[in-house]
Amino acid sequence: MKSREAWQELEKIREGRDVVGHVEEVLARVEKWEGEVKAYISLEIPELLRQRGEELERRLRKGEKVGKLAGLLVSVKDNICTTALPTTAGSRMLDGYVSPYNATVVERLLAEDAIVIGKTNLDEFAMGSTTELSAFWPTRNPWDLTRVPGGSSGGSASSLAYGGADLSLGSDTGGSARLPAAYTATVGLKPTYGLVSRYGLIPYGNSLEQISPMARSVRDVALLLEVIGGWDARDATSLRVGSPVFSLEPAEARGQKICLVKEMVEGAEEPVEKLFWNVVEKLSSEGAELEEVRIPVLSKALPTYYTIAFAEAASNLARYAGIFYPSKGSSGIWEEYVGEARAKGFGREVKRRILMGVYALSEGFRDEFYVAATRVRRAIRDEVLKLTRRCIIAAQASPILPPRIGERLDDPLKLYYMDMYTVVANLAGVPALVQPIGFSHGLPVGIQWIAGPLEEQKLISLGLLVESLTGLAGVMVD
Amino acid sequence: MECKDKEVMEKLVEIAKISLNEEERKTLCDELSRIAEYLKAVGEAARELGTEPLYYVWDLGGPLRDGGESHRVDVRELPTKVKDGHIAVPWRGGRVEE
Amino acid sequence: MTEAGSKLFCNCKANYRGMEPNTNVCPVCIGLPGALPVVNRKSVELALAASLAFSCSTPEYIVFTRKHYFYPDLPKNYQISMYERAGGVPICRGGRVRYLDIHAWEWKECRLRRINIEEDPGKTVYGEGGILRSAEAYVDYNRSGVPLLEIITEPDLGSAREARQLVEYVLLVLEYLGVTNPRLEGAFRVDANVSVEGGERVEVKNIGSTLDVERAINYEIMRQSAILSSGGKVERETRHWDAERGSTRPLRQKEQEEDYLYFPDPDLPPIFLREMVDRARSLAALNDPSALFAQVVELGVSKEMAWSLVTTRPALELFLQSVKRGADPQLSARLIAVDYKGELREKNRDPYDPSSWPATEYVTELVRLVKEGVYTYDAVKGIVLPKLAENPMVDLKSVLPQRAENLDSIIDEVLKREERAVKDYLSGKAQAMNYLVGAVIKATGKKALDPRAIREAIEKRLGRGS
Numbered sequence A: 001m002k003s004r005e006a007w008q009e010l011e012k013i014r015e016g017r018d019v020v021g022h023v024e025e026v027l028a029r030v031e032k033w034e035g036e037v038k039a040y041i042s043l044e045i046p047e048l049l050r051q052r053g054e055e056l057e058r059r060l061r062k063g064e065k066v067g068k069l070a071g072l073l074v075s076v077k078d079n080i081c082t083t084a085l086p087t088t089a090g091s092r093m094l095d096g097y098v099s100p101y102n103a104t105v106v107e108r109l110l111a112e113d114a115i116v117i118g119k120t121n122l123d124e125f126a127m128g129s130t131t132e133l134s135a136f137w138p139t140r141n142p143w144d145l146t147r148v149p150g151g152s153s154g155g156s157a158s159s160l161a162y163g164g165a166d167l168s169l170g171s172d173t174g175g176s177a178r179l180p181a182a183y184t185a186t187v188g189l190k191p192t193y194g195l196v197s198r199y200g201l202i203p204y205g206n207s208l209e210q211i212s213p214m215a216r217s218v219r220d221v222a223l224l225l226e227v228i229g230g231w232d233a234r235d236a237t238s239l240r241v242g243s244p245v246f247s248l249e250p251a252e253a254r255g256q257k258i259c260l261v262k263e264m265v266e267g268a269e270e271p272v273e274k275l276f277w278n279v280v281e282k283l284s285s286e287g288a289e290l291e292e293v294r295i296p297v298l299s300k301a302l303p304t305y306y307t308i309a310f311a312e313a314a315s316n317l318a319r320y321a322g323i324f325y326p327s328k329g330s331s332g333i334w335e336e337y338v339g340e341a342r343a344k345g346f347g348r349e350v351k352r353r354i355l356m357g358v359y360a361l362s363e364g365f366r367d368e369f370y371v372a373a374t375r376v377r378r379a380i381r382d383e384v385l386k387l388t389r390r391c392i393i394a395a396q397a398s399p400i401l402p403p404r405i406g407e408r409l410d411d412p413l414k415l416y417y418m419d420m421y422t423v424v425a426n427l428a429g430v431p432a433l434v435q436p437i438g439f440s441h442g443l444p445v446g447i448q449w450i451a452g453p454l455e456e457q458k459l460i461s462l463g464l465l466v467e468s469l470t471g472l473a474g475v476m477v478d
Numbered sequence B: 001m002e003c004k005d006k007e008v009m010e011k012l013v014e015i016a017k018i019s020l021n022e023e024e025r026k027t028l029c030d031e032l033s034r035i036a037e038y039l040k041a042v043g044e045a046a047r048e049l050g051t052e053p054l055y056y057v058w059d060l061g062g063p064l065r066d067g068g069e070s071h072r073v074d075v076r077e078l079p080t081k082v083k084d085g086h087i088a089v090p091w092r093g094g095r096v097e098e
Numbered sequence C: 001m002t003e004a005g006s007k008l009f010c011n012c013k014a015n016y017r018g019m020e021p022n023t024n025v026c027p028v029c030i031g032l033p034g035a036l037p038v039v040n041r042k043s044v045e046l047a048l049a050a051s052l053a054f055s056c057s058t059p060e061y062i063v064f065t066r067k068h069y070f071y072p073d074l075p076k077n078y079q080i081s082m083y084e085r086a087g088g089v090p091i092c093r094g095g096r097v098r099y100l101d102i103h104a105w106e107w108k109e110c111r112l113r114r115i116n117i118e119e120d121p122g123k124t125v126y127g128e129g130g131i132l133r134s135a136e137a138y139v140d141y142n143r144s145g146v147p148l149l150e151i152i153t154e155p156d157l158g159s160a161r162e163a164r165q166l167v168e169y170v171l172l173v174l175e176y177l178g179v180t181n182p183r184l185e186g187a188f189r190v191d192a193n194v195s196v197e198g199g200e201r202v203e204v205k206n207i208g209s210t211l212d213v214e215r216a217i218n219y220e221i222m223r224q225s226a227i228l229s230s231g232g233k234v235e236r237e238t239r240h241w242d243a244e245r246g247s248t249r250p251l252r253q254k255e256q257e258e259d260y261l262y263f264p265d266p267d268l269p270p271i272f273l274r275e276m277v278d279r280a281r282s283l284a285a286l287n288d289p290s291a292l293f294a295q296v297v298e299l300g301v302s303k304e305m306a307w308s309l310v311t312t313r314p315a316l317e318l319f320l321q322s323v324k325r326g327a328d329p330q331l332s333a334r335l336i337a338v339d340y341k342g343e344l345r346e347k348n349r350d351p352y353d354p355s356s357w358p359a360t361e362y363v364t365e366l367v368r369l370v371k372e373g374v375y376t377y378d379a380v381k382g383i384v385l386p387k388l389a390e391n392p393m394v395d396l397k398s399v400l401p402q403r404a405e406n407l408d409s410i411i412d413e414v415l416k417r418e419e420r421a422v423k424d425y426l427s428g429k430a431q432a433m434n435y436l437v438g439a440v441i442k443a444t445g446k447k448a449l450d451p452r453a454i455r456e457a458i459e460k461r462l463g464r465g466s
């Protein structure tokens, strides 16, 4: 096991260490691991990365001001639009598609002199929890190559876990950044809905999702969120807040109020449970106040989440009809042509979700499914907001250890269960952090913290405290 | 498990505009029946709760735009067929080169 | 809404006319993945003003919904609209239009069901064989995303003519509010629902002019009545108006209830109207054609002339300014609404273009000259207006009929000299007068004299004046 945090690299670069050397170091990791892990769908040409490094070195030597991420290599989930590299969303539908514009978050990375190293693999259109449902190939978990890295931001998580990037942008609709973080011993923070612009994120469940910073430590995640967070005029759901600035002071255990919500703690398999309680009890012994709570409506969170996500997905994916995108039909008749382009371009799970979404929105079923789900969502949001006013919620990140590749593919419902603890934060719009707390049989286990709207600072402070207890900051495979 | 409602399935496929063969229809129909069965819980829960729908998670209003620069796109750079400036799509018998 | 500036959800232009195909497009309005809509303020302000002008009950906030159907001109395969039964909140519910029946000169009322703001699709042209057989469809997305007001009435209209008058009046109100320029190509479309007693409702789509509203509805009434009187049944269907043939034809064979999968657009939070209401209300109050019409009639102007002024806004502005500066209302109205407007028409100049009209001082001066008897109205109409209509900027003095000094003594001289012509005239040869008038003009050595005025002066002199 190795340890390397991005902020340390940044300090070294500021102190005069050559940027190209850093680029080479990361490229060496890619060289070593990428062939087996397959975290990237596309990688920037190494020569171009070196050139970017040289350019930054020149500017540093001249004493010019450089950006907050100068010289760091950032991997970007392939559902975030970039002009320099194709954006496929992990789908045949967009195989080879190059966006004519950059996502707002990408513009912000570039403005801070970050270097985008490549685009990471994901479940097709972010629909999945294992990254096996990418149309191209499954990504493997660097900690155990027979296992999945979680999903849908599995490519981002794996790229971090093997040291193939300093920081990464994922997206999180129902846990897509946090579940992979838990499975790869990395950190994922799903921000408050509206803190990070969605402009340029290929939508899956618009009302639920956020582009999410991922890294190997809490401090790194904070650094990345400072750069990508804050209001964007191009996203009407973006909140009118400035770029966040975080204090990096760990929280004091004493006085920390932590709520254990039964519905989000119980039901995980044994090794996961054990590590969870280890950390919680340690915090308690250091002076944190624990409170056990029940929120019965959370037992409906998973069907509520999936109903809304399917409905929004069916709508968002209607545009892929063979006109502006690579997957085409062969018929000369419009209706047939569209049907073919969509049949060819979408994978099985995406088709399932589209059809389910159409079902949830169609006349006669809309009230019983889509509208009903939005009603339950209100109850869930209200309960979560009420609770986060007095404590930080502690929750499991995943009910299971990272499954083996292929293990969860036979039954869609088995796949959906993996998100049972993470969807709550998306339904309620509140921020949630997943960080590593240990290993079981060599497999990473994470914990999830949930705070109130725009209380990312609380999560970061608590996360730093937990890191100091576990010593798990910056970890990656050898 | 048997697929219960073939008619509904046909309608969904028609609305979603995805060409499926018989085999796909059959398996998808079975899977969808199971998923629908699972999601049904929200209907009951909503009735019990009696809450209003929540479409946008914050109780806030959206912004209005007062003009600005348009990011013009050159359609010839997209993977689409352009003919005399127009986007050509198959309609009643044409073929689009792949 | 041709005057909204930008498209409804992006910064491309609302008025795309004259642009090369697909050059007024961006990631938002061709629906590229990841692009997000942000509502144009002006569209909402204008729509709100229209709602208030039609006495709608306006909601606290509006909510946009998505309406799904696959069509080549709809890049996202859903249209952002405001469907009220799926979480959507339209900008207007339950208003009314009071429109003028200009045959009976009475105000009639038609209730409104609602007004939606929505995005226009792109525009499709077809190759050989047209929409039914063309191999390919050719789409121009320049119009895609342009803001549209969908105004839906209750079934309160009893005839094709009423329908036309309603549409014309609605367009007038929207023009006054600055929402649209109805004379621009494709600025509005009308769908008419027509039903004849004993038959189902038939929707006629694609009506593109107010004249065609009347034609299409009359055609449809005739067609449906003929079916019914021959014992047939009128089924519920959607038909297409073919303006060239002057007839309607069925649009789709089976009118299946389509499922549009409506739901609130998750990219667009509700938009609260509170801050906009006051401005929109005063905009509506200051630009109400019915109030302006009443104001003009109050000044003693005939209804016909008043309507002619109100329906040509630059003419109305000119009239009101002139009267404000003391010009006689009736004379001003006649000069502006009848004769000058007539000249413009004759010269094929656009009466809706303010630069086709002369300055207010010109009107006040001309009206004063007529009023004070310096010129006859006919002289102004016959000599001044045609020249002004050609160039409204021309120096007024240069087009006024010139007045000769000592005209009376010149006339005396001419009459003395032209004894024979005088005799002829007095003995009943009317054309002798023309000769005399010509002789007088010649004697003054000037050309731009008002011949009628000279004729009158000669007649007076000869004791024949009226």
Ligand SMILES: [Zn+2]
Pocket (backbone or CB within 6 Å): B070, C007, C010, C011, C012, C024, C025, C026, C027, C028, C029, C030, C145
């Ligand atoms: Zn645009």
